[in-house]
Amino acid sequence: MTARYGLAQVARMEWIKLRSLRSTWWTLILTAAGTVGIGVAVGLNTPNSGGDITNNALAGVVPGLLLTGVLGVLTMTGEYSSGTIRATLATAPRRPLVLVAKAAVFGAVTLVVGEAAAFIAFFAVGATLRAGVTAPTLGQPGVLRAVAVTGAGFCLIGLLGLGLGAIVRHSAAAVGVLVAGVYVAAQFIGIMAHGVASYMPILIVANSLSTTMPVTCGTDAASCPDFLSAWAGLGVLSLYAVIALTLGGWLLARRDT
Amino acid sequence: MIDVRNLTRRYGPTVAVDALSFDVRPGVVTGFLGPNGSGKSTTMRLILGLDRPDAGQARIGGRRYRDLAWPLREVGALLEAKAFHPGRSARAHLAALAAGNAIPRARVDEVLDMVGLTGAAGRRAGKFSLGMGQRLGMAAALLGDPAVLMFDEPVNGLDPEGVRWIRNLLKSLAAQGRTVFVSSHLISEMALTAERLVVIGRGRLLADTTVAELSAGAESLEDAFFRLTSDEIEYRGAPS
Secondary structure, three states: OOOOOOHHHHHHHHHHHHHOOHHHHHHHHHHHHHHHHHHHHHHHOOOOOOOOHHHHHOOOHHHHHHHHHHHHHHHHHHHHHHOHHHHHHHHOOOHHHHHHHHHHHHHHHHHHHHHHHHHHHHHHHHHHOOOOOOOOOOOOOOHHHHHHHHHHHHHHHHHHHHHHHHHHOOHHHHHHHHHHHHHHHHHHHHHHOHHHHOOOHHHHHHHHHOOOOOOOOOOOHHHOOOOOOHHHHHHHHHHHHHHHHHHHHHHHHHOOO | OEEEEEEEEEEOOEEEEEEEEEEEOOOOEEEEEOOOOOOHHHHHHHHOOOOOOOEEEEEEOOEOHHHOOOHHHHEEEEOOOOOOOOOOEHHHHHHHHHHHOOOOOHHHHHHHHHOOOHHHOOOEHHHOOHHHHHHHHHHHHHOOOOOEEEEEOOOOOOOHHHHHHHHHHHHHHHHOOOEEEEEEOOHHHHHHHOOEEEEEEOOEEEEEEEHHHHHOOOOOHHHHHHHHHOOOOOOOOOOO
């Protein structure tokens, strides 16, 4: 018996809370199913072996990420809407510790589910390609990296959602901020300002994480955003999650509940 | 033992809790009385560290709540009827809280049994009636077998049988030597349950006394209460 409650106890509490909601499991199953299903559909519509088939196989990740991000938001805002936050903070009054434990548990779960979804999608697409289209293998350059870092993208967008939930506290508003920030703004800025586009979360996932080769724009190089490398993209997404969680933790420690 | 010293909390221009000082002793039920909006709930949230005081402090056994080693084993609190996720079962809610303070899992079934929720423990708590919700909150407060218990309006919305159950539970907890602090705006209920009283109005201490002393010389405890708070009842926009 340790002298005081700590990360181990609070993480166990958060794990029980996360797994005891049916919505957690439905959302994760839908995330994985959507990722695999859309990947297979895009794979079936790939006419030849010319393009980045790994990227096509991972096309379902972007919609799947939305669900993970929303689940991250609700994992935090659900505490406020239900009043559970008071029971949580009465159990563990060191508030930053609560957010650290939540992030550790939620991050681990979404990492496992994200990796599973990415790898299942990759192999499912490989098995269902049209005759004559060659399936990529994990041994080819950049393929294993693309699948693995894409799986990690679920976890990072999920943690970004969790941080936004801690900052905004209201479910609808926080989901709005997530969708507006991650999806709508990305599309808009992608069109308006190419220089910034490469830093938009969704474009990082689509163009940096899930590709085996740098995105090229052919002859139209002038309007071509300079996309980040897979590792730089992973770093930028991590930075977003860390910023949201740090700000969320700082606010959680200062506000009344 | 709870000691509150010079506790002050403002919300904008409103002073919800105004330099409040009192002690709550073990072994008796201490009622916390005051009109609606007088700052009872805010005081309880300040004691639990859920709100931050602008001045003063509240301590439990000499320490601030946030410095407690195992909070639920030292203090149990019921602050509002439904402080649980509607999608989670009563058992899972309690199991999570127990895990957070390393309370043995068997204790969850014990407290479920104590509050009479064993049969409903696996159901989604969102389907619970107000009374069942209060029982679940009570189970959460008792989970860590704490020496200090705080209840905010525990009989609100309960049927007569539930009211009596809570009354007997509070008395038996105090008889076991625990510190029991219970807020209410129901004076008659406090007359039946409490031995000591802390009365506040507009966030200020009006009386720190016993039920017997306060009722002495008045027709009833209710009359004594109204005499005491007659200058203090005013409906304000303060959070309750």
